[in-house]
Amino acid sequence: MSVDTRWLDREELAAWVRLMAILELLPGVLDAQLRRDAQLTHFDYYVLATLSEAQERTLRMTALGHQTGATLARLSHVVQRLETRGLVERFPCPADKRATNARLTDVGWEKVRASAPGHAATVREYVIDALTQEQVTQLSAIGDAILRRLDSEGTRAALYQRYDAR
Amino acid sequence: MSVDTRWLDREELAAWVRLMAILELLPGVLDAQLRRDAQLTHFDYYVLATLSEAQERTLRMTALGHQTGATLARLSHVVQRLETRGLVERFPCPADKRATNARLTDVGWEKVRASAPGHAATVREYVIDALTQEQVTQLSAIGDAILRRLDSEGTRAALYQRYDAR
DNA sequence: ACAACTTAGTTGTAGATACAACTATTCCGG
DNA sequence: CCGGAATAGTTGTATCTACAACTAAGTTGT
Numbered sequence: 001m002s003v004d005t006r007w008l009d010r011e012e013l014a015a016w017v018r019l020m021a022i023l024e025l026l027p028g029v030l031d032a033q034l035r036r037d038a039q040l041t042h043f044d045y046y047v048l049a050t051l052s053e054a055q056e057r058t059l060r061m062t063a064l065g066h067q068t069g070a071t072l073a074r075l076s077h078v079v080q081r082l083e084t085r086g087l088v089e090r091f092p093c094p095a096d097k098r099a100t101n102a103r104l105t106d107v108g109w110e111k112v113r114a115s116a117p118g119h120a121a122t123v124r125e126y127v128i129d130a131l132t133q134e135q136v137t138q139l140s141a142i143g144d145a146i147l148r149r150l151d152s153e154g155t156r157a158a159l160y161q162r163y164d165a166r
Numbered sequence: 167m168s169v170d171t172r173w174l175d176r177e178e179l180a181a182w183v184r185l186m187a188i189l190e191l192l193p194g195v196l197d198a199q200l201r202r203d204a205q206l207t208h209f210d211y212y213v214l215a216t217l218s219e220a221q222e223r224t225l226r227m228t229a230l231g232h233q234t235g236a237t238l239a240r241l242s243h244v245v246q247r248l249e250t251r252g253l254v255e256r257f258p259c260p261a262d263k264r265a266t267n268a269r270l271t272d273v274g275w276e277k278v279r280a281s282a283p284g285h286a287a288t289v290r291e292y293v294i295d296a297l298t299q300e301q302v303t304q305l306s307a308i309g310d311a312i313l314r315r316l317d318s319e320g321t322r323a324a325l326y327q328r329y330d331a332r
Numbered sequence: 333a334c335a336a337c338t339t340a341g342t343t344g345t346a347g348a349t350a351c352a353a354c355t356a357t358t359c360c361g362g
Numbered sequence: 363c364c365g366g367a368a369t370a371g372t373t374g375t376a377t378c379t380a381c382a383a384c385t386a387a388g389t390t391g392t
């Protein structure tokens with residue numbers, strides 16, 4: 001609680017206001033498209049997509065939580081809803097009786113397959129295609145830098161490297 | 167609904183995954199700090215801060231909605247809560263009887279004053295200070311490009327220019 | 333001058349997330 | 363090998379947001 005605050009200068013404020021506006025608007029756009037075309041929230045989709053790329057289309061709840069950036073409580077509610085809809089199934093992990101595995105069902109896999117193109121198109125339309133190739137590279141580096149602060153425990157670091165630009 | 171989807175290449179995916187992670191994590195961090203230190207959500211704070219910079223600390227609901235990127239319905243609920251807490255007051259616009267003005271009270275102004283330094287410090291800690299000066303400039307340009315797509319009606323364009331980096 | 337339309341805002345409700353409290357295992361030091 | 367701590371996950375509740383329906387006031391064309 002220092003007396004002299006380092007306020008943002010003009011350049012910094014410009015960047016921050018824009019990032020904040022994106023934070024406010026982009027999730028709504030992604031949600032709206034997926035809700036309309038696939039009856040999924042963006043987070044639902046992300047959970048399903050993450051499972052679809054895992055070994056056996058199965059992950060432990062904790063691992064799924066780390067990869068998607070969600071708390072276990074949130075994930076538990078979401079997976080429960082997805083299970084009710086038959087997109088995912090849960091079963092106790094044999095190796096650790098505390099743990100629960102979540103597996104993508106065939107119906108769930110079909111849902112991901114069907115909704116992926118529309119989602120990719122939306123991401124292109126509103127983000128990637130708005131940028132030059134150089135800006136895409138810059139954004140990647142900027143994202144890395146910010147995430148090192150946000151995700152200081154490095155719980156998700158493995159994920160970024162997996163999608164490393166090289 | 168074309169048959170051949172243009173998937174994201176390696177570089178694009180790297181940038182997108184990072185942006186998505188920020189979208190997922192940053193709002194929670196901002197909310198948590200303001201909730202803890204000022205009993206405000208980030209959006210509450212943004213509403214109060216926007217009013218604090220307006221003429222007479224007063225704005226019409228519609229104008230406030232545009233500047234903050236919120237729908238009128240959301241804003242109405244939020245302002246109602248802020249009014250209950252005595253931070254904002256509403257009164258009918260004399261010029262247009264359909265309209266409502268929202269004005270920051272003295273208590274609300276004091277709340278903004280008191281919470282601004284902590285918020286600025288958080289923004290610095292997790293975003294601005296993580297970046298080089300060059301990256302701040304790049305982020306500003308990238309944000310501009312994305313917002314031109316997201317905010318195609320340009321309802322908020324005025325705001326960005328106000329915070330233009332020159 | 334009046335019917336149809338648009339604009340401004342509120343309110344009710346359902347769905348999603350955060351937070352805290354809780355149960356059930358597993359791990360670990362002495 | 364046992365008691366305390368840590369880990370894994372679930373569940374209840376309060377809060378916040380989105381969506382749709384609604385009221386009220388202004389605008390416009392004829």
